[in-house]
Amino acid sequence: MWHRTANIGTALKLAEELKVTGKANWFRGQTRNWPLLSSYVRKTPSEQKMAIERINSLYDWMHDIQALAKLRSDKNAVLAVAQHYGMATMLVDFSTEPRVAAFFAAHNPPSPEDGDDESCIICLNYEELIDVYESVKIVRPNMPEPRAIILNIPELWRIQSQHGVFLEYPYDTGFEQHTFGFDRIVFPTERDPNVLSQLMPVHDIYPTQKSDLEILLDQFFMLEKMAEGTRAINEIARSHNLATYHQDPVPDGIEAECFGPIGLPIHESWDSSRLTEWLTPAREEWQPISSAPSVEILYPDGSHLEKIQNIRDQIVELIIKTPKLRHGPVKWILHGIPSDSHQIIRAMELLWDGLRRWPYNINEIAEGLATIVEYGILVDQKPAARYQPQIAQELAEKCFGKLIEIEVGIEDSSYTRGYVSKELLRQAVRDDFFSFLTDQWRSQIKSIRHILQIAYNPRRTLIFDTLKSVFCTQFAPTQAVLRDEKSGKTRLYNLARTTTLGLP
Known part of the structure; x- marks a missing residue:
């Protein structure tokens, strides 16, 4: 069923209502209201062969990395990682959070010249999809099965931040047209960047920090x-x-x-x-940077070495006062530096x-951070x-x-x-x-x-x-x-x- 709304705000509100009522539990945002297809299905046969070879290369490479042994033992996890890193797979990304889907429906919209002026949030009740599949396979026993892949790997922070889940979807456009029609909330493409920032902080969708596994x-x-x-x-x-x-x-x-x-x-x-x-x-669950504590550093005077030592001492003092800082990300604030602080x-x-x-x-960590400031x-x-x-x-x-x-x-x-x-x-x-x-x-x-x-x-x-x-x-x-x-x-x-x- 298609639902048309006036804007992304009302689309998000409707998606949240579908979640609360149990009519949908997975959500996917698209800047274009296109048919649902996996990246693998969109490829030519020769490109599909190359995609398989690339995933096999990733799998083989993991064999020699002891820290990746657990991840490699779960082939579904390897596929999900491949999909999340942009490889062509049979998987399609969804989220359990409507707001995340709304973010992706507004992120990097097409230009008006492209002629695509409708975006959408696809809403799925996974159990309903399986019920339909079970009914259809009675008359079409060779139909491949749609499968849910839900990872419980806390160290995959980007997937955690996006509340990501994956649907193995080995179908062309005919499946949605003739077998299972997804609920789609369609709305005019949103190109105002201020609206995107109001939905969710970008850093909470694309974490700037990375786990050791990533x-x-x-x-x-x-x-x-x-x-x-x-x-x-x-x-x-x-x-x-x-x-x-x-x-x-x-x-x-x-x-x-x-x-x-x-x-x-x-x-x-x-x-x-x-x-x-x-x-x-190292095992650590994702924490949003937007809720991380702030650490303020005052840029001092003196020689290059004196500045490094001064900044190091400031950081050491702060960590000693608040030992919990070391357990998660922090927001660094630099006062008085003579250049743009963003890259530093x-x-x-x-x-x-x-x-x-x-x-x-x-002391070693603090001096390393101080060196970044001065050298940066x-x-x-x-x-x-x-x-x-x-x-x-x-x-x-x-x-x-x-x-x-x-x-x-x-x-x-x-x-x-x-x-x-x-x-x-x-x-x-x-x-x-x-x-x-x-x-x-x-x-x-x-x-x-x-x-x-x-x-x-x-x-x-x-x-x-x-x-x-x-x-x-x-x-x-x-x-x-x-x-x-x-x-x-x-x-x-x-x-x-x-x-x-x-x-x-």
């Missing part, structure tokens, strides 16, 4: 982009008859000829028995949510730093002194980059490192750069607790400032997951 899933899509780039480079090389060269990873992450017969063993500080808290997946605050949110779940101490201001004043590494390093050296850029990789081959102090990183090298070198190489290794050229497995080269501090206070904040969210690049916060640490 950070892990982001890595798959970064790897996809890397693979696409490699294919493009290979295609260019083939078209110009250029030779390409692939270098296999070095076993154990060390240059074997530089070391004695026993190589370079893993340092005891990386033993899994010592890193239990780091290796246990966003980087602080990412770093705070990335670090607070792991066993970094308060410098980068804002010289935007070229975001794509010119030389400028980025020059600005970072104003905060830390002599630096080295390092690349950190994890078990699935995704990686991230940032800056650390040469001196502090050198202090993190294990005390007995040189005793494992051959006599010939012992005399040639003079600097931290030399060390990273022959040994780039941090578990063999570096002391975990010493590295932890420089990672939290320098590497993590510089990666947060420089690795823009839109780039899709990985950001790493859990040091215990690193498998490589070397020069870019």
